[in-house]
Amino acid sequence: MSTKNTPRIYYFSGTGNTYWSAKKMAERLGDAEVFPISREIRLPKLHIEADAAVFMFPAYAYGVPVMVRCFLEKAEIHADYLAALVSYGTSPGGALAEVRRVLGRKNLPLHYAGRIPAVENFIPIFGVQKAEVQARRLAMQAEATEQAAGAISSRTNNNVLSFRPFSSLVSALFRFARPRMVHLFRRTGACTACGLCARICPAGAITMTPEGPVFQNACENCQACLNFCPCRAINFGRMKPDTGRYHHPEVSAVALFDLNGK
Numbered sequence: 001m002s003t004k005n006t007p008r009i010y011y012f013s014g015t016g017n018t019y020w021s022a023k024k025m026a027e028r029l030g031d032a033e034v035f036p037i038s039r040e041i042r043l044p045k046l047h048i049e050a051d052a053a054v055f056m057f058p059a060y061a062y063g064v065p066v067m068v069r070c071f072l073e074k075a076e077i078h079a080d081y082l083a084a085l086v087s088y089g090t091s092p093g094g095a096l097a098e099v100r101r102v103l104g105r106k107n108l109p110l111h112y113a114g115r116i117p118a119v120e121n122f123i124p125i126f127g128v129q130k131a132e133v134q135a136r137r138l139a140m141q142a143e144a145t146e147q148a149a150g151a152i153s154s155r156t157n158n159n160v161l162s163f164r165p166f167s168s169l170v171s172a173l174f175r176f177a178r179p180r181m182v183h184l185f186r187r188t189g190a191c192t193a194c195g196l197c198a199r200i201c202p203a204g205a206i207t208m209t210p211e212g213p214v215f216q217n218a219c220e221n222c223q224a225c226l227n228f229c230p231c232r233a234i235n236f237g238r239m240k241p242d243t244g245r246y247h248h249p250e251v252s253a254v255a256l257f258d259l260n261g262k
């Protein structure tokens, strides 16, 4: 049962990197509860009452995913200790600064901000990282998750700059472009209309038709559908047909269905 003294972990994840770290964090903190932001955001009232609240999310264009930002803006938060952890492929830019600013506008502090290196998942742009790079980054992810768990467990405080003008600009451009990019997702003739993409989509942005998925503007660009499709039947933009796919090797599509509350 949830009590004020139970730490709460709120996460958003497309391809499982953040989900993996959130689960590890919960194990390490012992009595922590884990909540998918994609499900919580649909509640009519968002009320967080906890000894400690930890927000975990991937970096998107040097900022936070739009859904995570909305969640932080909307939630009524009563917690003695607040932490944010960003999972990223190359550089998280000002993602943590963005969280600090959003919380700051609500007169809330950010006690601890941490970075968790992970495998890059924006494969239509960057391609799939080589096996040895993935192995190295998976090890870095495990180590950084462990370190962050230790810091949060002992209620460590650190500081993060809130002034990151270049990142703020890139993040704002991404927020503007995001709903306009949905038409770049295309299903190919390989689609069997199995429905997995619609179930895994954390934004509820896929409508199933007998022919296959139709993508809606609510898309967060998380890349889950493209990477988990068992037929590799989803493409994005000018992605080459032989481009590989990635998701965290220890996170299955079934585990992520949880995200949608389906």
Ligand SMILES: Cc1cc2nc3c(=O)[nH]c(=O)nc-3n(C[C@H](O)[C@H](O)[C@H](O)COP(=O)(O)O)c2cc1C
Pocket (backbone or CB within 6 Å): 012, 013, 014, 015, 016, 017, 018, 019, 057, 058, 059, 060, 061, 062, 063, 087, 088, 089, 090, 091, 092, 093, 118, 119, 120, 121, 122, 221, 222, 223, 248
């Ligand atoms: C739309 C989009 C934008 C991204 N932007 C960044 C970025 O600015 N910096 C970065 O280091 N990684 C970026 N990434 C990579 C992800 O942050 C990284 O792979 C993360 O671990 C994915 O987490 P997930 O598997 O929980 O979704 C981006 C990925 C996507 C899909």
Ligand code: SF4
Pocket (backbone or CB within 6 Å): 187, 190, 191, 192, 193, 194, 195, 196, 197, 198, 212, 213, 228, 229, 230, 231, 232, 233, 234
């Ligand atoms: S997961 Fe792939 S095969 Fe299944 S409906 Fe979606 S696009 Fe089609």
Ligand code: SF4
Pocket (backbone or CB within 6 Å): 014, 197, 200, 201, 202, 203, 204, 205, 206, 215, 216, 218, 219, 220, 221, 222, 223, 224, 225, 226
């Ligand atoms: S449509 Fe695909 S990329 Fe967009 S939010 Fe849903 S799963 Fe993610």
